[in-house]
Amino acid sequence: MGDIALLTVAEAADIMRVSKMTVYNLIHSGHLQTIRIGRSLRVLETSVLSYLGEMAQVDWT
Template structure:
């Protein structure tokens, strides 16, 4: 568990707001394996670094 000591996690709603997409889009990306996430109970948490990488990808690489 010490691997996650310095990692900041975001909720699906926070990721959706940052990426300006719907929460359902974020859930689809998580389930498709395009966005790594950890499940806590019934909710998901996404590492902030993964969101940063997602937002820095060129548009032509998305999809």
């Protein structure tokens, strides 16, 4: 199994160039996958990249 990159909510927000609250909203709506390690919440980097890829494919017209 390869290395799985885990991001903090702040790191995910920086990559996506959105606020931490937006990342939390995406997590709660099921758009981003997370895991909990102890009391810490981590976002899967693949989930962030996948979401951004999906949004790039959306026809906004």
